Amino acid sequence: MPFQVRILVDERERQSGVPELLAKFGGKVEYRFLAVGDYVLSSECAVERKDAHDFINSLFSGRLFDQAYRLSEAYRTPMLIVEGDLLSMVEESAKPRALWGALATIAFGYGLHVFFTRDATQTADFIYTIAKHGRFTKPRRPLIQKKPRVETVQESQLFVVSSLPGVGPRLANRLLRRFGSVRQVFSSSLPQLALVEGFGRSRAENITRFLDASYRPSEKLPSQARLDQK
Amino acid sequence: MPFQVRILVDERERQSGVPELLAKFGGKVEYRFLAVGDYVLSSECAVERKDAHDFINSLFSGRLFDQAYRLSEAYRTPMLIVEGDLLSMVEESAKPRALWGALATIAFGYGLHVFFTRDATQTADFIYTIAKHGRFTKPRRPLIQKKPRVETVQESQLFVVSSLPGVGPRLANRLLRRFGSVRQVFSSSLPQLALVEGFGRSRAENITRFLDASYRPSEKLPSQARLDQK
DNA sequence: ATAGCCGGGTGGTGA
């Protein structure tokens, strides 16, 4: 392939050692300030690189899934490369299952392909290989498995209802089964609520009071400075 | 948990050590002669397990891509687990790029998700974790979804309203100002909604449709297994 | 993400 591989790299990846290697392999590296991802291989393919330690940290801080989400929204084929010996850290971790669960969610939930490398050299090698490959020749009958991406209505309904105070997934499920729709749930009266299993006088009162509480926008919202004050 | 994880295992995987571990974790293991794949987690999800040496061998023999192809044809979410220290073997290998290329082809060409584990224990842990929470299709959501900490009533109101599809903090504020209470917001009609600044016909329609969508609890979703089904 | 603990609510039991 006479054409030179061109890769966009986020400025913050400069010191990772990977970009120099990519250049050494013959790639054309261009630094940018990327809003999302660390390496852009094409308009459809981008890579987020994380070392194993970062991976753990960003998992616990919640940063991980946010980044995964944004990457998956911005590129059709997003990928994550975990650099370093994550598998050893898994064993040291008190909660290995949290890690497995996180990997599963990233892969199946957000549709990222996850890869593992040992060090910057392998990372660069891998990225370069993919970039050079460019288009992947689909063997025989390629599956372009397009994700239904059906942000299932059901999940959204559960989410909205369980955002009520004192209501979690279980109670939300019962409420929706009982009332049939989100609107009906939010229109229910106190006595109706109290009849639902898991709801007694106390919870029903709390919810009713909350639903009917009049909204008093405060002039200054500590965490929401940008709300309209018109 | 009332629901027991059920996993179909290929007879030839008996001696891998993984099935016993799955059983030990509380899973229900059933042995079968599987035409393709080693572990079947659902009608849509199956796993091919290979140790690092097998992976290399089957790569060079061409068997690897054939299996990947068949797995991808048979299941909507196929996955490959490579057990053992493949990454070290990569460096010893004469052609590292061949391996990276193979991984890329398996992932992007055939649509398999590839994972690495260190030993049978990790493999079992991973498979069990996936099977248990059964996350095969996913919610796509900005992950901002964590119930706020101790909040004022006003913050709770904003949170509930902004959990509506297409509604953020700003629009939630306007809705609450306009309608006065959470219940009133959720009782609003389409024309009333469309009058609010920031809402056009489209958004108003989406929200109305969502509010009135009937709740269909799916009993087939493993992720819902822990919700009451009665 | 997962697991575990805690506090409070619920709903059934028996007085």
Next chain:
DNA sequence: TCACCACCCGGCTAT
């Protein structure tokens, strides 16, 4: 009816 109690559920914390 009411007090008691076992269990369930939601919410918080640590890893």
